[in-house]
Amino acid sequence: MAQTPKRTERVAILTGGGDAPGLNAVLRAFVRVSHHHGIEVYGSEDGFEGLVQRNRMVKLTPGSVRGILARGGSILGCSNRANPFAYPTGTESDPYEDRTQDVVERLRSHGIDILVLVGGDGTMDIGHRLSQQHKVPVVGIPKTIDNDLGATDVTFGFDTAVTTATWAIDTLHSTAEAHDRIMIVEVMGRYAGWIALHSGMAGGADIILLPERPYDIERVATKIRQRAQQGSTFSIVVVGEGAYPKGTPSTEASPVDGHLPKLQGAAATLAQHLGAQVPHEIRTTVLGHLQRGGSPSPADRILGTRFGAAAADLCAKGITQRMVSIRNEQIVDVALKEAVQNPKRVTDSEPLIATAKAIGIEFG
Numbered sequence: 039m040a041q042t043p044k045r046t047e048r049v050a051i052l053t054g055g056g057d058a059p060g061l062n063a064v065l066r067a068f069v070r071v072s073h074h075h076g077i078e079v080y081g082s083e084d085g086f087e088g089l090v091q092r093n094r095m096v097k098l099t100p101g102s103v104r105g106i107l108a109r110g111g112s113i114l115g116c117s118n119r120a121n122p123f124a125y126p127t128g129t130e131s132d133p134y135e136d137r138t139q140d141v142v143e144r145l146r147s148h149g150i151d152i153l154v155l156v157g158g159d160g161t162m163d164i165g166h167r168l169s170q171q172h173k174v175p176v177v178g179i180p181k182t183i184d185n186d187l188g189a190t191d192v193t194f195g196f197d198t199a200v201t202t203a204t205w206a207i208d209t210l211h212s213t214a215e216a217h218d219r220i221m222i223v224e225v226m227g228r229y230a231g232w233i234a235l236h237s238g239m240a241g242g243a244d245i246i247l248l249p250e251r252p253y254d255i256e257r258v259a260t261k262i263r264q265r266a267q268q269g270s271t272f273s274i275v276v277v278g279e280g281a282y283p284k285g286t287p288s289t290e291a292s293p294v295d296g297h298l299p300k301l302q303g304a305a306a307t308l309a310q311h312l313g314a315q316v317p318h319e320i321r322t323t324v325l326g327h328l329q330r331g332g333s334p335s336p337a338d339r340i341l342g343t344r345f346g347a348a349a350a351d352l353c354a355k356g357i358t359q360r361m362v363s364i365r366n367e368q369i370v371d372v373a374l375k376e377a378v379q380n381p382k383r384v385t386d387s388e389p390l391i392a393t394a395k396a397i398g399i400e401f402g
């Protein structure tokens with residue numbers, strides 16, 4: 039006789055990696071819809087930390103997620119230093135150790151049927167490995183302000199980051215003009231130029247430099263000189279944090295023990311090169327974590343809510359090793375493996391690039 043699959047009774051959820059505006063919208067929707075399905079939800083504090091360490095699992099109820107929709111950050115906390123496959127030991131000689139058995143044991147002792155991971159490519163990779171190596175049933179929810187996951191059209195957090203960066207570029211315009219300066223604005227996004235491209239276009243940047251194409255400093259300087267000849271004595275340059283000049287090594291690096299290196303200095307490098315080419319005063323603004331903080335935009339609240347609700351539905355149906363995703367406005371789900379395979383980068387065929395070039399934006 040065929041065995042009836044076990045009904046999902048209890049799940050755990052965590053917010054892994056760096057935070058992104060909209061995480062609390064996900065948690066709120068996930069808990070509410072799970073409650074509707076009669077599923078109990080536990081939250082792991084600080085990403086995987088709560089599954090590696092003892093006493094870091096908290097019960098989440100509709101009451102505990104009340105009033106959090108508009109809040110940035112995550113009520114569970116986040117960590118990108120708690121990879122259970124390469125967990126920091128605190129010793130120099132042997133800096134990382136495998137703590138996945140602790141995760142498996144914690145899930146077992148709490149009676150967890152499914153582990154729900156809200157995270158970017160790093161977190162999904164951990165989820166995929168946990169499912170492969172330890173048979174942990176996993177459901178993924180994509181998150182990153184960088185918007186660089188190929189398996190979904192968009193991730194929540196991106197819209198808020200672009201909104202903040204656009205506000206900053208708008209604000210810098212008047213002071214750039216008043217002082218006839220070159221303002222260089224460095225935005226996040228790691229090796230993907232989506233935040234740079236979108237905020238640069240929305241903020242009316244004159245030059246956008248993307249991590250995907252090393253820039254030619256001559257072209258940047260020529261554009262600034264041309265603008266000056268046409269009477270615009272200031273310029274706004276948006277540079278992605280992973281961008282670099284032609285002839286220098288790429289900033290892209292593989293993770294070491296699951297940890298990516300910190301990116302810094304794109305604006306400073308550009309300012310240094312440009313200073314030798316144009317007579318203007320140059321100032322740099324590094325937006326940094328401003329782009330990750332604050333209240334999520336309406337679009338991110340809605341996307342987070344849709345993802346959270348859809349993930350709870352998957353759990354109720356017992357469908358695992360899948361990640362929720364959005365394709366052409368429809369919520370779908372894709373294999374967890376697919377989620378970590380294809381990073382999404384700005385290619386030359388990106389339609390926004392053509393439009394930007396048509397209105398005179400220089401890409402170096």
Ligand code: F6P
Nearest residue numbers: 056182183184226227228301330
């Ligand atoms: O992936 C999101 C992101 O904000 C990147 O854009 C940035 O390079 C990185 O995280 C910063 O990480 P941290 O908060 O660890 O400095």
